[in-house]
Amino acid sequence: xxxxxxxxxxxxxxxxxxxxxxxxxxxxxxxxxxxxxxxxxxxxxxxxxxxxxxxxxxxxxxxxxxxxxxxxxxxxxxxxxxxxxxxxxxxxxxxxxxxxxxxxxxxxxxxxxxxxxxxxxxxxxxxxxxxxxxxxxxxxxxxxxxxxxxxxxxxxxxxxxxxxxxxxxxxxxxxxxxxxxxxxxxxxxxxxxxxxxxxxxxxxxxxxxxxxxxxxxxxxxxxx
Amino acid sequence: xxxxxxxxxxxxxxxxxxxxxxxxxxxxxxxxxxxxxxxxxxxxxxxxxxxxxxxxxxxxxxxxxxxxxxxxxxxxxxxxxxxxxxxxxxxxxxxxxxxxxxxxxxxxxxxxxxxxxxxx
Numbered sequence: 001x002x003x004x005x006x007x008x009x010x011x012x013x014x015x016x017x018x019x020x021x022x023x024x025x026x027x028x029x030x031x032x033x034x035x036x037x038x039x040x041x042x043x044x045x046x047x048x049x050x051x052x053x054x055x056x057x058x059x060x061x062x063x064x065x066x067x068x069x070x071x072x073x074x075x076x077x078x079x080x081x082x083x084x085x086x087x088x089x090x091x092x093x094x095x096x097x098x099x100x101x102x103x104x105x106x107x108x109x110x111x112x113x114x115x116x117x118x119x120x121x122x123x124x125x126x127x128x129x130x131x132x133x134x135x136x137x138x139x140x141x142x143x144x145x146x147x148x149x150x151x152x153x154x155x156x157x158x159x160x161x162x163x164x165x166x167x168x169x170x171x172x173x174x175x176x177x178x179x180x181x182x183x184x185x186x187x188x189x190x191x192x193x194x195x196x197x198x199x200x201x202x203x204x205x206x207x208x209x210x211x212x213x214x215x216x217x218x219x220x221x222x223x224x
Numbered sequence: 225x226x227x228x229x230x231x232x233x234x235x236x237x238x239x240x241x242x243x244x245x246x247x248x249x250x251x252x253x254x255x256x257x258x259x260x261x262x263x264x265x266x267x268x269x270x271x272x273x274x275x276x277x278x279x280x281x282x283x284x285x286x287x288x289x290x291x292x293x294x295x296x297x298x299x300x301x302x303x304x305x306x307x308x309x310x311x312x313x314x315x316x317x318x319x320x321x322x323x324x325x326x327x328x329x330x331x332x333x334x335x336x337x338x339x340x341x342x343x344x
Contacts, residue, residue, distance in 0.1 A: 173248075
């Protein structure tokens with residue numbers, strides 16, 4: 001084989017490699033001549049085949065991953081949305097009797113949730129003019145110092161608006177835990193069950209009721 | 225993971241290991257105080273839960289390790305009503321009263337390790 005021929009073959013190989021490097025994976029050397037170069041040419045063709053397969057595989061995996069990521073991001077969005085919904089839903093304040101509000105607390109009291117809970121309660125106290133509110137914590141599994149602190153703050157701020165707060169639903173296990181923690185809840189009226197709290201609140205109401213009623217009558221008279 | 229999730233895990237394992245409802249509540253609350261400290265002061269940390277034998281007692285052991293600012297004066301931190309943050313100051317001493325064994329070790333600027341145990 002003369003040098004001119006060899007140079008031509010090498011140029012051909014270079015061309016193909018350049019084409020592949022540029023992104024066109026269809027290019028092959030495919031030489032029909034059998035000589036010393038054939039082995040190298042065949043090997044390069046094989047390498048390009050392998051590279052093509054690898055790239056295809058990688059593309060496929062990348063697509064799958066991107067799809068999964070998209071799914072996860074969507075789920076994440078749903079979770080955040082649901083958490084927000086739950087936050088709103090889980091702090092309902094209901095007027096159950098003339099002068100009595102009930103706020104059942106279920107789950108965990110973190111700072112954010114207490115904030116919403118407190119706002120709801122204070123808002124409702126002003127709106128309804130109720131003077132007794134019952135915070136039922138039957139559904140709170142763990143009362144640690146932070147939760148107790150939040151409860152104390154809620155009760156204090158309700159008191160500033162002239163409403164008395166009763167905390168009910170303290171289980172025996174939680175009662176013992178609170179004592180061991182060293183938290184002083186003696187400034188708050190507490191009851192074991194929601195029923196006890198209701199009975200206490202009704203009795204309080206009877207005491208408040210006469211004045212309350214006469215106020216109403218007085219207003220009625222004025223209207224007439 | 226947040227405080228609530230780890231706390232649920234503690235309660236789950238305390239139940240699995242055979243602790244009664246009162247002891248479950250105690251260890252969960254004690255652990256909750258420690259988790260909150262890690263969360264508030266050290267931006268999180270590691271929690272190890274294990275069952276083992278300690279001083280001839282079968283024990284449920286929780287170890288909390290953080291690389292936070294550390295506690296300058298452990299003696300003060302263990303006193304009721306003392307807090308460097310805006311908490312009530314009952315976290316550490318309260319948690320000590322809730323468990324059977326309490327060990328704390330802290331180096332300023334390196335971190336804090338607290339280990340609590342409840343006999344089974």
